[in-house]
Amino acid sequence: MKTKKVATLGLSIALAMIMSYIEVLVPLSFAVPGIKMGLANIVIIFVLYKLGTKEAILVSLIRVILVSLLFSNAMAMAYSIAGAVLSLGVMWLLKKTDKFSVVGVSIAGGVMHNVGQIIMAIILLGTEQIALYLPVLIITGTVTGVVIGIVASIVINRFKNVRIG
Amino acid sequence: MDMFKDKKTKNDIILALAVIILAAGAWLGFELMKDDGAFAVVTVNGVETARYPLDTDAEIRLESENGGYNILIIKDGKADVTEASCPDHVCVDQRSIGRTGEAITCLPNKTVITIEGPSDAEVDFVS
Numbered sequence: 624m625k626t627k628k629v630a631t632l633g634l635s636i637a638l639a640m641i642m643s644y645i646e647v648l649v650p651l652s653f654a655v656p657g658i659k660m661g662l663a664n665i666v667i668i669f670v671l672y673k674l675g676t677k678e679a680i681l682v683s684l685i686r687v688i689l690v691s692l693l694f695s696n697a698m699a700m701a702y703s704i705a706g707a708v709l710s711l712g713v714m715w716l717l718k719k720t721d722k723f724s725v726v727g728v729s730i731a732g733g734v735m736h737n738v739g740q741i742i743m744a745i746i747l748l749g750t751e752q753i754a755l756y757l758p759v760l761i762i763t764g765t766v767t768g769v770v771i772g773i774v775a776s777i778v779i780n781r782f783k784n785v786r787i788g
Numbered sequence: 789m790d791m792f793k794d795k796k797t798k799n800d801i802i803l804a805l806a807v808i809i810l811a812a813g814a815w816l817g818f819e820l821m822k823d824d825g826a827f828a829v830v831t832v833n834g835v836e837t838a839r840y841p842l843d844t845d846a847e848i849r850l851e852s853e854n855g856g857y858n859i860l861i862i863k864d865g866k867a868d869v870t871e872a873s874c875p876d877h878v879c880v881d882q883r884s885i886g887r888t889g890e891a892i893t894c895l896p897n898k899t900v901i902t903i904e905g906p907s908d909a910e911v912d913f914v915s
Contacts, residue, residue, distance in 0.1 A: 761807060
């Protein structure tokens with residue numbers, strides 16, 4: 624791995640962690656319990672488009688592990704990893720079809736992050752009752768996905784002529 | 789290039805609408821599946837402490853383990869928390885509940901009020 628790439632990936636992970644930290648500081652859950660903006664996904668999408676799939680997986684997983692260790696616990700880590708894996712997997716698929724813009728990819732990512740967490744909650748807690756909450760999370764995930772996608776596409780466009788990594 | 793971009797944007801919009809319609813449909817389905825509840829079940833710190841029938845109006849003071857309290861009002865087949873010792877008052881802000889599966893949660897007092905149907909009560913009796 625080239626030095627420049629190592630530096631870029633390190634920077635991306637740091638940025639994704641700061642985004643997660645901002646979400647810890649400014650929780651949105653007073654409006655709808657449990658919702659998040661998904662700010663870190665700006666960085667993940669940026670890395671996915673500018674560096675590649677493997678790099679995005681790396682940044683996403685390291686971010687989840689570090690953030691869980693810093694701000695929450697092992698239980699939360701299981702939820703976050705399930706969300707991150709499903710989210711990134713579907714975003715990669717949609718990007719590969721080349722039929723959607725960054726915003727579409729981001730919507731899928733936001734929705735799937737919630738779906739992954741609910742699936743993990745059903746597995747860990749053994750209650751399907753939690754699935755009742757899924758429609759609300761899917762709708763809020765779509766809305767935040769649009770916002771995050773627009774921000775991510777602006778950032779990606781700004782870096783159009785910049786070679787990173 | 790612009791046309792290409794527009795087509796993707798169109799697909800984005802279709803995707804967003806499809807997801808929202810699907811979720812709204814599921815939401816509606818879940819709402820219709822809910823039945824009128826029969827009991828308000830009070831759980832403090834994971835242990836069921838009391839069970840009140842929804843067809844009898846009542847005003848109950850729920851004491852929590854940390855010395856706090858929540859005032860539970862049962863009226864017209866619905867349960868509502870109108871007053872609480874907790875600082876954030878999330879439980880007071882939540883709407884009144886009366887259908888199976890609905891819940892009011894007070895995290896500071898570790899108190900949860902859930903609505904259960906008549907069949908749930910029987911199961912509890914047997915077990």
